[in-house]
Each structure stands twice: as C-alpha cells, then as structure tokens.
Amino acid sequence: MPENAPILQVRDLVKQYPAVTAVNGVSFAVPEGTCFGLLGPNGAGKTTTIEIMEGILPPTAGEVRYRGEPLGARFREEAGILFQKTALQDFLSVRQSVALFRGLYRHGLDVDEVLELCALSKLASRDNRKLSGGQQQRLLLAIALVNDPKVLFLDEPTTGLDPQARRNFWDLVESIKARRKTIILTTHYMEEAQLLCDEIVIMDHGRIIAQGAPQRLLSEHFSEVLLELPRHEFPEVARQLPLKVIDASDRVEISTHDLDGTLRALIEARVPLRNLRIRPANLEDLFLDLTGKELRT
C-alpha cells in the first residue's frame, strides 16, 4: 500500500431498517495514523456507521475496505474496539478479563503492559463489576488495546463519565495517539472532538454534512467572532437590527466581523450586556450553523 494511503475506506454506505434509513450513502477515507472523528447528534447514524466499519453490522449497500481489502481475518486481528456499551463476563478480575481477550489474538501486548498503559495495575485483582464508570471505561479500553491494534474504534467512549474521568480518558487517548495508532472516534462532545481529532465528518440524518480538519472547517465557515447572550435578555426589538442572530436553546448567538460596531448597536438597542460572552466559533457552532439545531438534542 502506498504511503499516506487510507487505512480504511468507506464507500456509499447504506443501512436500512424497516422503518428508517440509518445511514444514507456515506463515503469517506481514514488516513493511517490519524484520529478520525464521527460527529453528530443522537440518531445521526454515527454508531451504525462505526459498527459497519467494525464488521459487526452488515451494510444494506456499499462497502468498507481495510488496507484496500474487504474486512476479513486480518482486520479482526488488527482492530481494537470499544463499544458504547459492553458487559464483561461475571466473576472475573480486571487482569482475568484482559487476559481472556489477550487469548483471542495471535499477537498483542503483555497483559501487565496493557494494565500499566491504562492505569489499571493497582486494580488488577478487583472484580470487574466493582469498578467505577471511569475505571470500567479504562478496562474496556485496555481490552481494545490488548492486541496492539493498528486501528482503534472508540464509540462514544466518555458518555456518562464525570468531567474528571473524561479528562483522564482524553489523556489516555492522547498517549495512544502518540503511538501512531489510527483512531476512529464517535462523540457528541465537541470539545472532545476538537481536542483529539485530526479530521472529522459531521453526520445528521444518516448523511455527511461536513468533512475535514476541525480548524479548516471552522475557518471555512466562520471568520467572525461569536457573542453569546441569554435568550431572555435579548429583546424582540433587537432582532430588527442588521445582525446575524442564531437561536440556541437558552441563548442567542450573534456572529460578526465587526465586534465594535455590533456592541454599539446592542447598546443603542438597550440590550443588557452584563451576561455577554465573546468567544471564537467551535464545532458546536458549526453544527448549529449547518443544521439550524444544536448537537445535543
């Protein structure tokens, strides 16, 4: 395979269920050694797409290729997977759970090495059912890493974790990225995607609505800064002003090139500014801009 050739290629993927088309003609390529993000709200088709890429779910149409070939035995040996929800076998310790999966692969890391990598060494003898949410996710990540995978799938890995556990998990993913692994990550946390991903696709209703490097996408769509105001403090009369106003759930966002002029206009319209927040655009804003709705809906 030539250098920089994609490690995974997704072509015209369709997944139809009796009542809904979950994935509707999705195509993209994942370059080797990158962290590739699939972003979108619940029901966008992210998990269906990633499960087809993992070879767990058969597509209705289209195909996924790993190193130019259909998914097969080599892919299974070289892929590590962390599902959104996974139960492990009962009555096994952390070490035994990792060792079980290590036994399913021909090549891989030493069990102690994986436990060390995922900060689980001190919990090695603990029953896997007696772990906190963050520890449980680290164990599932350890299991996903046990075969020293070339490509690692992480399906909403930090959903349900507290902020501290989430940050710890991001640190772990950063250390895995440093090992030049290819990571496919689905998330609806934009901060997570912006921090970890080199390239993203944004999905909605089973389709890709934007694709590219996060900073490039942001600079393509936003050359402005954003002003945020609580919605209840934004009077109707201010909507008559020649401003680009986007409604979010509890706030309004105004994007502008001319910050001084916009602030003057708001003051003249007697809009209270004590809760005003000025910030650069992020991926959340991009999704809002593209679809007219917020990601976490």
Add this chain to the structure above:
Amino acid sequence: MMRRLIAVWHARNLEFLRDRPTLIFTLLLPLGLVVGMGFIFGGPPRALFTVGVLGTAAAAAPNPLLHERYVKCVPVKDEATGLQEVTHQRIDLLLGLDGGVRYWVNTDSPKGYIVEKLLLAADPVARRQPVTGQAIPYVDWLFPGVLAMNMMFSCLFGVGYVVLRYRKSGFLKRLHATPLTAFEFLTAQVLSRLSLIIFVTVLLYVVIATIIHFHSAGSIALLLLLAVIGSLSMIAFGLTIAARFASEEVVVGLLNLLTWPMMLLSGVWFSIEDSPRWVQWIADILPLTQLVNAARAVMLEGAGIERIMPNLVYLALTTLAFLAFGAWSFRWRID
C-alpha cells in the same frame, strides 16, 4: 399505591403482549404438552401389570390371570429372554404353561409381588420357579436413568441459559469483534460444561453407589466414555436452542418442551414398551433414550463396547449435527 401498581402491571402486560415470540410460545407450550401427553398416554385405560407368557397365546388363553382387568399379556420367545425381562423389571411376572403352570417373579419388584398374589388367587397350584442370577432392585434399575437425567438438565439449561445471558448483556457482541469464530466459541462452551458435568456425574455415581451398594456389572471406563459422548450430545443440543434466540421466555420454553418429553419417553422412570410403536420411535431418536439404554446395558447387564456401539455412534453423530447447526444458526447480537 394502587396507581403505581396498575401502571407497572399495565406496562408489563404490554411488554408481554408485544413480545410476539414469547406470547406465541407461552400459549403453544402448554397446549403442545397437553396434546402430546394425550396422544402418548391417552386412549383406553392402560394395563397396570405386564405378564410375559412362554409359549403360544392359544396355550395361555385359559389361564384366568390373563383375563384380569389391567393385566397385559406379552409373548416371550424363550425362558432366558423372559428371565432377563423379569430381572430388569420390564415385565412383572413370567408365566410358563408347559407341563403345568410355572412362574418366575423378581422378589424386589413391588408390582411383581401384587401380580403374584393375583396369580395364586386365580390358580393356587401354580409353581414358583427360582429366578437365576441376581435380581435387579428398582433403585438399581433407576440409577442409570437418574444419572442420565441429571446430565440432561445440566447440559440443556446450564449451557442454553448462559449463552442467552451473554447475548443479552452484549458480551457476545464484544467477542464477535475479535477473531473468535462461532464454532470456536460454541466448542469452548461445550468443553467447559463437559468437564463440569463429568466431575459432578462421577461424584454422584460414587456417592449414590456407596449408599445403595451398587456395583456396575460393566466396565467403568466404558461408562465414562458413554458419559462423555452422551454429555457432548446434550450440551450441543442445548446450544442449538440458545444459538439464535434472545428471549428468556422462548429459550426456557423450548428447553422445557424438550426436557419434558425426554424425561417421560426415554424410560428413566418407567418402561414405555407397551406404548404405541410411533411413540417408541420418537423415544428412540431422543439422545437421552440412547444414553439411558446404553448406561443400563453397561451397568446392569455388563454390556461391552460392541453392544453399545450403535448408541455411541448415534450420540456422536447427533453431537456433530447439533454443533454444526448451532454454529450455522448462531447469532452474536440482538438486532
């Protein structure tokens, strides 16, 4: 409180009614059991006692015992066969009519005791003949069947239920993401259960044999081989049931649907030799029947490997067939 109770009751009813496979199964299982039992055990009242008769039916006709209600007469071709039938309590009494009325009875058989009283009341001059060889007490006759039945329950429920739990929890889905194949997974389950069952069966054998002073007439090594092949067949049978379904009610219902007929038809508790031919044919295709018959032959009659070879081959072939079907129809995840 009533409102909460009604809300939960209503939701559970909706869940049950909308789970079509479970609903259909809940209705069909008892119906099927009743219809099946009716076919097997229905019809006119059955005989309570079975009397084997040496010689022709014409010669036996005048004997008043054979005209008693609930006494069934079966022809026996020779004395040696008849004695073995008495010894194994497949018949309750053997009647010989050449040169005066003679009879053989197993003194350990409760039914033999009663039918002897009936015979002597009808024909006081009938002469009792000694039963040569060791008579087999009912508990000894029952022992191989009880061991086999315990194996059946452990195999079918132990494996079937575990696979179902793995599927429901998503553990199977996680395994599916590894190089593990369905055949490898199923084989590992079979072997894990097999070692457990063999250990338990050996333990049970030793304890019960000690308590009832039982000594196997045949080779213990052959019994062990039979236990291994019989367990393999029934574990594989259990896996085929759990290979596909995700509903506990359906799997438990199916397991019940299989274990009940096996318990009744395989001759664990009583002989079904006077049942219709088609019932016996169904019984013969059940793995438990093959296991019980072979175990009795080894433990009670000292049969060697050549005699139980057809049973062993049958059990081995069904193991392969069940495993192949299980692997083919296996589902890793709930759609």
